[in-house]
Amino acid sequence: MQTIAAAISIGVILHVGNHLACDFPRLISSSNDKYKKFLKNDFGSPKPTYIDLVKGTEGVTGVLMVIFMAIAFTLATRWFRRNLIKLPKPFDRITGFNAFWYSHHLFVIVYVLLIIHGEFLYLVHIWYRRTTWMYLAVPVLLYAGERILRFFRSGFSTVRLLKVAIYPGGVLTLQMSKPPQFRYKSGQYMFVQCPAVSPFEWHPFSITSAPGDDYLSVHIRQLGDWTQALKRLFSEVCEPPVAGKSGLLRADEATKKSLPKLLIDGPYGAPAQDYSKYDVLLLVGLGIGATPFISILKDLLNNIVKMEEQADSVSDTSKASDVSVASSNESTTPNRVPSKRKKTLKTTNAYFYWVTREQGSFDWFKGVMNEVAELDQRGVIEMHNYLTSVYEEGDARSALITMVQALNHAKNGVDIVSGTRVRTHFARPKWKNVLSKLSSKHCNARIGVFYCGAPVLAKELSKLCYELNQKGSTKFEFHKEHF
16 A cells, blocks of 8 residues: 555656646747647637646646645654654644544545546547546446445344453453354454444454354454544443453443444455464464464364364264174174264464563453363464563563462462463563474474564564575465554
8 A cells, every 4th residue: 555655646746747847837938829829729818827727627626636645645654643743632633543544535535636637638629538537437436346345244244242341451352243144264354333433434353253153253452543432432331340350341241231333344364364274383463463363273272172072972983883893793794883084184283472561461362372271182282472571581680570470380370470371471582593493393394474563573574484494394484464
């Protein structure tokens, strides 16, 4: 999108600059003889001035398009979109995601002006040579088709909120009913709309439930205008926390208060959905960037449990068959019960690294991590939590907490930092060591490295994957996505 925006900007500068600096000055400075011979029929008499040309239909529509596109471009920059620029009231309303989202819809006005601009072309008299509308027809039809499709899909995919929880760090968890026709893969995302917040805005969120679950869930962090309004809305209908349960506020179907209405549209593809193609997985999530991988972990766990159940079922069937054969003396041919083939899982190992700055973040997926630690008896999934707000292990400043943590984990099997069975490490992982160990441990394997978080770490991981691919037989394939 940034590349397209940059290309549009360059095109506008060249087009407008050519008119203002070349065409208009040459026209007004042309000799009277040349003007009468070549230009009088198009521009009239007397010869127009520079201001007359700018005030014409072509000039006005062109200037207005440039202004609207400049507004959309400015409000789409990171400083305005992410609220990095603090302006006094009421000018603070031109910062934030809402300003970015609504200003981008100025393209509707720009398209209308562009059609008018094209119909009043200078020096073109035959209608079919005014081809502006032809170039706009295809993208307009595609956009209109996508909007109509979303309207009908969201109408058919009606959902009922089942549970709501608000966790530390401004994270809102929504668990909703899954429409019968809604089929998705782990790692994909869907768009969510809350009419009570805005009847026009749709926002994408990774699906954190597994395809085998009978519900859909998303985890939404409070980062922009829309997410802040959504959290405020649900805070009003939630109940205070119950003793023993995590989360600041909760609500479910048993709550007497009515829950806000939600519409969903999806699912949509994402890089992480292809995780099942790899022998080994390395899943790296920064903060809320862990969300697409939670669904993958749950899906892997569900597959592991199913495989173990199938293995037990085949074993029981085989034993029953042996007993039946031994007790049958009349039959000359032993009875054979065809055994079911054990379903194999291509992914042999998965390594999940979750890096976060806030200790309260571990509450978001505590249930999933405990479930994986309890049910994954084969050790397919290996989880690592990293808390960056504490000095790294071995540092004297974190020696005490490290000692207490180790003792409690050895005695009770629970990490005092995260409150889960997964041991928490401090500071940031040494990614070169992490990938080198995987390369040595899984020789000749195809390792899928999936990352979701800030762009800075993406560059480092991509570079490490490339370097290791040049050295050994293990092949790393890097995939990234950003919020």
